[in-house]
Amino acid sequence: MSSTSSLPRATEARCVRLHAKAADYAAITPVIETQMLSCGDGELLIEVKAAAVNPSDVKAAIGMMPYAVFPRTPGRDFAGEVVAGPESLIGREVFGSSGDLGIRRDGSHASHLRIELDAVVDKPAAISWEQAAGIGVPFVTAMVGFERAGLPQPGEVVLIMGVNGKVGQAAAQIASWRGARVIGVVRRAEPYAGHAAAAVEVIDAASTDVAAKVRELTGGHGADIVFNTVGDPYFQAAHHSLALRGRQILIAAVDRIVSFNIFEFYRGQHTYVGIDTLALSSVATAAVLRQLVPGFASGALQPFPISPAAVYPLPDAKAAYLAVAGSARDRVILRP
Secondary structure: OOOOOOOOOOEEEEEEEEOOOOOOHHHOOOEEEEEEEOOOOOEEEEEEEEEEOOHHHHHHHOOOOOOOOOOEOOOOOEEEEEEEOOHHHOOOEEEEOOOOEOOOEOOOOEOEEEEEHHHOEEOOOOOOHHHHHOOHHHHHHHHHHHHHHOOOOOOOEEEEEOOOOHHHHHHHHHHHHOOOEEEEEEOOOOOOOOOOOOOEEEEEOOOOOHHHHHHHHOOOOOEEEEEEOOOHHHHHHHHHHEEEEEEEEEOOOOOOOOOOOHHHHHHOOOEEEEOOHHHOOHHHHHHHHHHHHHHHHHOOOOOOOOOHHHEEOHHHHHHHHHHHHOOOOOOOEEOO
């Protein structure tokens, strides 16, 4: 993108503000304030049409991210229209996400957002504002995990622990898009809830030995990649499901300490990959999203469906945050 900017234009923005760390989720007290925002050289000003609420947004509000600053405007994911910046970009419909946005600096839970020029991606025309805003963190997390572990190849077996979570569904979509065979693990008997380019086989962890079932389904081979979205509760099952030279991707934890058999680890030539998308800048995150746009444009990848009941106006930000804290299955969206 060109870095030649039009004259900066100031806009009065309505922003959700968190002034201090809350003691718990119930004590989160967002307020709506107005701020003057303008963009300078190398920046854009976005009129936010929709912004997702992620678990990390809510966890940061209660101090679970020690580097989160206060006061700040939360929000990592966004979709909107460029209203200031290079003349060639004015009116462009874009979306994006970030690791530091809304955590270390003001984010997207506002009517307007100031962002770097290269931190936005063109929104596919067939995707709504709310759907575009919901893509960010789950799909970026899934894609970065696969990039770090080695992208799934046609014919490889990808086992996804927590396949019906948002990152799990994104991982299933990307893996099946790339031609891999996808097996998903759920904690109770239920079918796969998301989109995929091929059938997703499901294992009910409540009634089945996961590792034994994976070996049975794959003729003893095991999983080339295990995407563990849950962490330690499924660590041992993931470890015992891995094929020779298998890779386990880890993005979360309940208890931080796990034990595993080092002998099996090195004899199996396994690789463990840890992913923290909070370490990604807005620009780095946009580069990941650009790799996914062709899939969304073609329909091979699909955004999460957005329930009207899960869309909140800015003044109802607390209700949106509490819905996410309560593990809502819907993708929760703020709409300025």
